[in-house]
Amino acid sequence: LKDPPSHDPTAQMPNLQLEDTEIRAIISYLSSIADTALPQVGWDTYLLKDQKGWTDEDWVQLDLAISRGEEVWRRSRCTICHIAEGQGGFVKVRVGRSLNKIAGKVKRDWLYQWIEHPQSYFPQTLMPHYRLSKEEIKSLVVYLMYADPFLPLEGEEKGSEEVLPSLDSDQIALGKQAIELSRCILCHEIK
Secondary structure, three states: OOOHHHHOOOOOOOOOOOOHHHHHHHHHHHHHHOOOOOOOOOOOHHHHOOHHHOOHHHHHHHHHHHHHHHHHHHHHOHHHOOEEOOEEOOOOOOOOOOOOOHHHOOOHHHHHHHHHOHHHHOOOOOOOOOOOOHHHHHHHHHHHHHOHHHOOOOOHHHHOOOOOOOOOHHHHHHHHHHHHHHOHHHOOOOO
């Protein structure tokens, strides 16, 4: 929200020159209307632990999962629509978004649900519904969350402070007003 083009040069969202207080308020408003009832996916236990506590076996499992996920990525031809590390996105209409730094933008369970049933989240999406098995989707998610092309740049995840939403009704109202004044609904479907 602060400056989308500086975060991702392929971002179509402009820099709206929002103040930090407006950004915090927008996050609060969007969090207040967000659907928090995502089904939980059963991930391998090593993925649920902090990486600092991973064993050599955990790292081996990750490497195998990334390899399987990369195979699903290639077989599904995701690069036809999506850009990662400047590669792909061959369809010249606005179809797939850049997946640069996706691992720093979404949560595993949300990404799993998106890949499994993209139209359930966004009915007008052009992303096809692939007939992937649950294990293939899990591997693809691990690939997108842990492989180098999709990770935030070194220091970005540590340097950027996570803004926690406020439950304050004035803050939420300010966020709603900022969204309306910025005319976010021209590009985003916001209930």
